[in-house]
Amino acid sequence: MNKDDALRLILRNTQEVVKEDELRALLENERTPIAYTGYEPSGKIHMGHMLTVNKLLDLQKAGFKIIVLLADLHGYLNEKGSFDDVQRIAEMNRRAFIALGLDPEKTEFVKGSSFQLEPDYMLNILKLARDTTLNRAKRSMDEISRGMENPKVSQMIYPLMQAMDIARLNVDLAVGGIDQRKIHMLARENLPPLGFRAPTCLHTPILLGLDGEKMSSSQGNYISVDDDVNAIKKKIRGAFCPAKVIEDNPIIEIFRYHIFPRFERIVIERPEKYGGNLEIESIEELGRIFSKGELHPMDLKNAAASYLNEIIEPVRLKIGEVDDTR
Numbered sequence: 001m002n003k004d005d006a007l008r009l010i011l012r013n014t015q016e017v018v019k020e021d022e023l024r025a026l027l028e029n030e031r032t033p034i035a036y037t038g039y040e041p042s043g044k045i046h047m048g049h050m051l052t053v054n055k056l057l058d059l060q061k062a063g064f065k066i067i068v069l070l071a072d073l074h075g076y077l078n079e080k081g082s083f084d085d086v087q088r089i090a091e092m093n094r095r096a097f098i099a100l101g102l103d104p105e106k107t108e109f110v111k112g113s114s115f116q117l118e119p120d121y122m123l124n125i126l127k128l129a130r131d132t133t134l135n136r137a138k139r140s141m142d143e144i145s146r147g148m149e150n151p152k153v154s155q156m157i158y159p160l161m162q163a164m165d166i167a168r169l170n171v172d173l174a175v176g177g178i179d180q181r182k183i184h185m186l187a188r189e190n191l192p193p194l195g196f197r198a199p200t201c202l203h204t205p206i207l208l209g210l211d212g213e214k215m216s217s218s219q220g221n222y223i224s225v226d227d228d229v230n231a232i233k234k235k236i237r238g239a240f241c242p243a244k245v246i247e248d249n250p251i252i253e254i255f256r257y258h259i260f261p262r263f264e265r266i267v268i269e270r271p272e273k274y275g276g277n278l279e280i281e282s283i284e285e286l287g288r289i290f291s292k293g294e295l296h297p298m299d300l301k302n303a304a305a306s307y308l309n310e311i312i313e314p315v316r317l318k319i320g321e322v323d324d325t326r
């Protein structure tokens, strides 16, 4: 793949890159660049996570080495469960990532606790702690620990560890949802004074959950990559989807980020008496039709459920086949 095609592939469906000239330089480097995303093992892998996984797959195609960090200690520090719970969930999540296409032969899966307790790593955390104000650490967690009224010290150590992971794993490109931005900016500023490189950062949009808030494994507002057809139908049927409203409408967002990128043209099935089937070729066209009230939310939801099932079905089948003996 030539460099321009690689750059185009890497930037598609992203919200932000900091900075594009750095990304270009990584592609021109002789050394294979490393990209990573970390996931707190707090529950199921869902359609929101899939946006970052899709990006890792694009990066893999563009020649990057991929590391997936199963951030067990981070989940523990962020009160997602006991240390045993997060370890168990990390293993379950690994299988879902493999089923989503991250081939274990080509992807390095690393558990945070496998290196984050080493003396050198910890000493570097203490050094970072001396260079980071409490206010900055707290602000960097705003979108990660939403509604954190009474933060624990552990939640202030969390962003320092995320920044240090980038240095320790020799990461060139830190990938995440746009909610990771403040921690990534902290890493860009505070790693170089300690002698480490500033990472380039790539952010995906955030997918809304079925209630219109961020899709999140701890909120129960998600569609997981192993939901079966009935669960998908039931969840979509109960989703927030006000008639004629396209802004912050989670069903429209599912079409935008998951369905249209995979299908060139979609068909919304409707009985003849309600206007018959509708063929739609782009998210813009869907938005126009829906906002004029020419498409009922229930018809939109039925189509969303059926396309989502088509996307998820192979993943669901594959999860059962992934070898869990490693």
Ligand SMILES: Nc1ncnc2c1ncn2[C@@H]1O[C@H](COP(=O)(O)OP(=O)(O)OP(=O)(O)O)[C@@H](O)[C@H]1O
Residues within 6 Å of the ligand: 037, 038, 039, 040, 041, 042, 043, 047, 048, 049, 051, 052, 080, 144, 175, 176, 177, 178, 179, 180, 204, 205, 206, 207, 208, 209, 214, 215, 216, 217, 218, 219
């Ligand atoms: N709804 C979403 N849309 C896009 N990206 C997401 C979404 N949820 C999580 N991510 C991304 O996945 C990575 C891991 O996030 P994380 O483990 O916090 O998921 P989560 O479901 O928000 O978990 P929790 O709700 O338990 O905090 C981050 O880069 C994050 O930005």
Ligand SMILES: N[C@@H](Cc1ccc(O)cc1)C(=O)O
Residues within 6 Å of the ligand: 037, 038, 039, 040, 069, 071, 074, 144, 161, 162, 163, 165, 166, 180
């Ligand atoms: N902060 C990420 C998890 C994470 C943890 C450590 C990292 O190095 C990277 C990412 C989240 O919101 O889930």
